[in-house]
Amino acid sequence: MEDTLNYTLKDFKSDNEVRWCPGCGDHAVLNAVQKAMANLGIRHENFAVISGIGCSSRFPYYMSTYGFHTIHGRAAAVASGVKCANPKLTVWEITGDGDALAIGGNHFIHVIRRNIDLNIILFNNKIYGLTKGQYSPTTDRGFVTKTSPMGTIEDPFVPGQLVLGAGGTFFARCVDNNLKHSQEIFEEAAIFKGTSVVEVLQNCVIFNDGVHQTISDPKTREEHQIFLKHGEPMIFGNNRDKGIVLEKGKLKVVQLVEGGAGINDVLIHDATDQDGFLHQSLISMKLPEFPVAMGVIRAVPSKVYNEAMDEQIAEAKAKSKIKSVDQLFASGNTWTVE
């Protein structure tokens, strides 16, 4: 990192006209990512933004960094290749619920399992927007769309559960309309070494307007979301008078009473806990019983694939007598014809 870099959001905007629908949640996420990048102290040319297919995947065209708009579902694989080829780069993957969890599900779980140092921004609007309104792998059961006129008959993925199941080391959640919080989360994701997955609850104003409304509405935000911070108690509510406790092995919301019992029982968030049990429970919290967990839920430093790859190469180079192809070709079983 170089402290002398004084980038602003503008340094990361491209000349291309942004063509998302007016009111689309993507606009805000773009701003938050650009602000986060400006703050990171990383040289501009060292950013690479890789996307798949879908509305959000037009993202790279609106950035002034290196960018690659690839094919449906494969951004994780392309981004893995970019990072392994040049580990000095800060590689961001932009993807959506269809791109990452349906057609690209295999690459999604395997990039997480490998723990390649990527920042994956997963735009979850629970709908296929670019193809004009079909259900996605995160659409709620029973939801009526163009391809489910009588409601879907399948249960959705909860992205965070999938991340944990794949051995994920970093998972965070934020909402498109909370720009400041999103920006903080993106910066944390970028700094973390390993595969960082940030689920952004994003509104599709045309095909699924208000899908996250009960969670995201600023008026009820403090009651319906809990902002988790490592090392801090799990407290939420307009008056910060509610807490999360563990009771009989399950999470529970409790009302904190002035001077009364409760506050000492409230869980302290430990994002670095290797055991995923609590993280799993936090990820799965749903309205109305629970607030929805926001912030960095899991950040467990672990061995990073691209670093291990470099280490093996360095070790092999140090140990081997073969330093060039000429030496390789002449090694082993050869014979000379006079």
Add this chain to the structure above:
Amino acid sequence: MSIETKVIELEEVSIRFSGDSGDGMQLTGTLFSDTTSLLGNDISTFPDYPSEIRAPQGTVAGVSGFQIQFGNKKISTPGDLAHVLVAMNPAAVKANAKFMMLGGTIFYDSDSFNQKNFEKAKFVTDDPFTELNLIDYNKVPVPITQLTREALKDLEIDNKSILRSKNMFALGLICWVFSKPLDYIENYITKKFGKKELVLESNLRVLRAGYNYAWNLQHMTPRYVVHPAPIEKGLYRNISGNQATAWGILAAAEKSGLELFIGSYPITPATEVLQALAERKDLGVKSFQAEDEIAGICTTIGAAFAGDLAVTSTSGPGFALKSEALGLGVIAELPLVVVNVQRGGPSTGLPTKTEQSDLLQTLYGRNGESPVVVIAASTPSDCFHYAYMSAKIALERMVPVVLLTDGFLGNGSEPWKVPTLADLPSITPRIAKDPATFKPYKRDPKTLAREWAFPGMDGFQHRIGGLEKDEAGNVSHDPANHQLMCEIRRDKVEAVADMLPNLELVGEDSGDLLVVGWGGTLGHLDTAVRELQKKGTKISLAHFNYIKPLPGNTKEIFSKFNKIVVCELNLGQFVGYLRDKLPEHQYHQFNKVQGLPFTIQELSDHFIKLIAQ
């Protein structure tokens, strides 16, 4: 006792080792080939094995074979038919009867010729040889199992390990029959098992026991002598096609000054390409075993975007899975090398058998107008050259290149005269130099190749993608621009012709029949054509390594022959392509899809018949 051994001098001889797929026949064959080429014979080998790792013991389905031909002249094929068969059980005899030369010698493990194994191999009598009509053959029973047991009786090893050493007995026996000393094999075994004393001791003992047994038995065994071949001076090693492919790519990386990335997924018969590169971390290779074929090529595309020499390897079914991503490589105009080691298809087809049936898939198997450069290697060792050239063309022309080899080339091996890096053609990647004038799709006016700038290079920041774009890389849906871009991508591939050597003929530049082939059939076509030329037939061979684009002089060559016959291991793919590209000629075709190479005999017969028509 002094009985003269019958010594037969041959110009070339073909041997087939055959047994259960757990009998170690591939290792036996490989060690014998290495010994043979070290002693100065030219060789060609062909492993022929089932796709099951261990099919039921004793059955014909479980038979694994390894054929080697060596000679005192240039050897281009493993031989149509074997002079000598080593059969470890009755099933091996059954599976290989049709590959035996009339009057050839069959060494067989007489201990395994019992009722149980006859039944397993589905013989209906207790005389397999008569049942297979192998009457006029020299059949030599050798109690291999019993003698192996005997040689190891005072060693404390289990029955399984004893049986596992049987192949060494067969190897020792064959070494004596073909006048090969054991030094090389003994050194190999010592190196391999140096630390496992018991295994080392047992293998060496059994090897020598086989050799000595044959020596003692000489009155009933003909001994073959094949004198060394006249070979160009230089340093040699044996190399398989898959290893040569991997090493060609390695050489291209070092020559171009780029780091090498391979993203790939294991698939028969291409896996050894990935393995051979994965074991070269000492040369800086970044090898990435992906979760599937699609991720194999997509990580490769990412690495190409990030400035590496990027390669992926696969076989037919995997190539099909890679098609969409290959189209991304085409429109993004990134330098990629895709190696397709072809096998029998469609679908899973014949995984371990050879075929040339992916040509049309390679040329056309993508959505949209999606041209790529297509190159085919034609011998195990020239996989090195064509892999190198694939990388050179990809890097200098900013285009995906598909290298077609096949199971026969990939698994087959032959001696290779080792080049030095300095002797290889230069490679100059088109890395952008001036940020002021850089545009992602600005082109060299002659080659139409764009410049390559990758993340980390200051001042060249740009966006590319799978959407149609204009010169600046911006998305464009303009109708005229799309047509222009399609034509440019087509013309860019065609412009590669200016890098290619002219097609050279084997034989006169005119005559009664021009034999046309491509890829892995060279050895067989070349041998058949030369044999007919010696007999005075006016026949020549035009063998293609560059398929798309075709060499510039193709049309001129074709116009000087009365008849043209295109021979390939498919139902007529290259001939269809030629009919499209050069419709002014009449083409005959000769096709085979049995998962096997051509035989010289069937080619010669067909050519003679065609000329006479």
